[in-house]
Amino acid sequence: MPVKMFDCWPKRVVSYPGAIKDLGEIVKGMGKNRVIVFTDSVMKDFPLITNVINDLKNQGLNASLFADIGPNPVVDMVHKAVDYMKQEEPDIIVAIGGGSPMDAAKAANVVYTHGGHVTEYDIAIGGITKITPKLLPMIAIPTTAGTGSEVTYVGVITDTEKQVKFGVLSPLLLADVAILDAEVTATMPPKLTAYTGLDALTHCIESYTAITGFPPADAFALHGIRMIARSLRTAVKDGNNLKAREDMLVASMMGGTAFSLNGLGACHAMAHQLSAFFNTPHGLANAMLLTRVMRFNMSSNPQKFADIAEAMGADIKGLTVEQAAEKAIEMVQQLCDEFEVPKYLDDIGATKDEIPALVERAMMDNPITTNPRPVSAEDVTKLFEESFKN
Ligand SMILES: NC(=O)c1ccc[n+]([C@@H]2O[C@H](COP(=O)([O-])OP(=O)(O)OC[C@H]3O[C@@H](n4cnc5c(N)ncnc54)[C@H](O)[C@@H]3O)[C@@H](O)[C@H]2O)c1
Numbered sequence: 001m002p003v004k005m006f007d008c009w010p011k012r013v014v015s016y017p018g019a020i021k022d023l024g025e026i027v028k029g030m031g032k033n034r035v036i037v038f039t040d041s042v043m044k045d046f047p048l049i050t051n052v053i054n055d056l057k058n059q060g061l062n063a064s065l066f067a068d069i070g071p072n073p074v075v076d077m078v079h080k081a082v083d084y085m086k087q088e089e090p091d092i093i094v095a096i097g098g099g100s101p102m103d104a105a106k107a108a109n110v111v112y113t114h115g116g117h118v119t120e121y122d123i124a125i126g127g128i129t130k131i132t133p134k135l136l137p138m139i140a141i142p143t144t145a146g147t148g149s150e151v152t153y154v155g156v157i158t159d160t161e162k163q164v165k166f167g168v169l170s171p172l173l174l175a176d177v178a179i180l181d182a183e184v185t186a187t188m189p190p191k192l193t194a195y196t197g198l199d200a201l202t203h204c205i206e207s208y209t210a211i212t213g214f215p216p217a218d219a220f221a222l223h224g225i226r227m228i229a230r231s232l233r234t235a236v237k238d239g240n241n242l243k244a245r246e247d248m249l250v251a252s253m254m255g256g257t258a259f260s261l262n263g264l265g266a267c268h269a270m271a272h273q274l275s276a277f278f279n280t281p282h283g284l285a286n287a288m289l290l291t292r293v294m295r296f297n298m299s300s301n302p303q304k305f306a307d308i309a310e311a312m313g314a315d316i317k318g319l320t321v322e323q324a325a326e327k328a329i330e331m332v333q334q335l336c337d338e339f340e341v342p343k344y345l346d347d348i349g350a351t352k353d354e355i356p357a358l359v360e361r362a363m364m365d366n367p368i369t370t371n372p373r374p375v376s377a378e379d380v381t382k383l384f385e386e387s388f389k390n
């Protein structure tokens with residue numbers, strides 16, 4: 001049975017260009033003054049981060065920085081962060097970056113306040129029951145428009161020993177404040193914009209079609225698809241177009257909310273394994289699998305796929321529901337082709353001999369439980385096999 005969690009709405013979302021400048025006021029309004037900022041090892045040298053630290057200090061707040069985090073954050077990074085937190089004794093966490101620093105911050109928050117090893121909080125072994133309200137408050141500021149982690153209740157961490165991505169998950173992990181500032185996403189280069197945007201699209205599509213079907217989540221997902229369809233191309237081509245950047249950031253937040261409520265599907269369950277085995281960027285891993293999984297799932301609810309086609313701007317007048325549903329796959333494939341997403345897993349260095357291990361882990365990954373069509377290990381094997389050229 002999938003976990004149904006209809007209490008996973010964002011707590012507070014602040015959304016306007018330049019909003020990051022109000023971070024200090026927001027922290028003070030929460031009655032906190034020892035801020036630890038989490039970011040990644042590349043972004044730490046961006047003026048954005050230097051300015052945030054200086055601003056916080058100029059406002060009389062105590063600000064420290066932890067930036068030893070990379071893409072697909074691993075267990076060791078979380079424990080290094082916890083050691084640093086023990087030294088700095090923060091009373092609030094501010095995570096600035098893509099999904100990786102936001103997720104590492106969530107996991108570090110759990111271990112810092114509850115003790116033990118981060119793998120003990122894996123949802124697959126009942127970690128959710130060990131997470132209590134003694135967590136530190138958290139403010140999340142996404143600099144990519146993709147994961148929606150600023151409004152989700154999960155931190156995704158890679159266990160390099162077991163070669164698996166696992167979720168530290170609890171409704172208590174929802175950030176207290178999500179600050180959406182389109183200006184901070186404008187530095188994303190085109191490929192990163194495209195891949196993270198396709199992650200947001202995957203969240204919207206998988207949550208809209210998930211078996212859970214909670215109507216408010218469906219509404220967020222479908223409108224998220226509309227916004228992505230109208231703005232992702234512009235955001236990729238013209239990174240300084242703030243309107244497109246803002247659309248993408250809001251759509252990503254809506255996708256995150258939608259999947260917190262409805263869950264995801266087989267595409268994410270499979271994509272997580274590509275990242276764990278081959279360090280594939282998360283958005284790219286989803287994009288390479290998305291249309292194959294959509295085709296597999298289409299028969300479960302063709303109307304929903306027809307809705308997706310319409311939301312993406314397809315002219316479905318006069319078409320049968322099945323023909324319209326087919327258009328959804330065409331539209332998504334067209335986007336992936338325009339962004340030059342590699343078609344086959346061979347192209348990203350994946351190897352066929354790993355398929356049994358990828359399948360085994362995908363079948364244990366939480367998102368598989370909300371896939372709209374029952375999915376067996378044989379089905380996942382076939383989907384992976386079809387994704388290789390040779
Ligand atoms: N918690 C969730 O709900 C959730 C949902 C989906 C994915 N994830 C996880 O999130 C991670 C992926 O996050 P991501 O796709 O945001 O990428 P990321 O955080 O891994 O960042 C990728 C790269 O982009 C750079 N970057 C980030 N913002 C930038 C900016 N504004 N300008 C220039 N460069 C920038 C980073 O420095 C990094 O090198 C994966 O580990 C994935 O599993 C989590």
Ligand SMILES: [Fe+2]
Binds near residue numbers: 147199203268282286
């Ligand atoms: Fe994702």
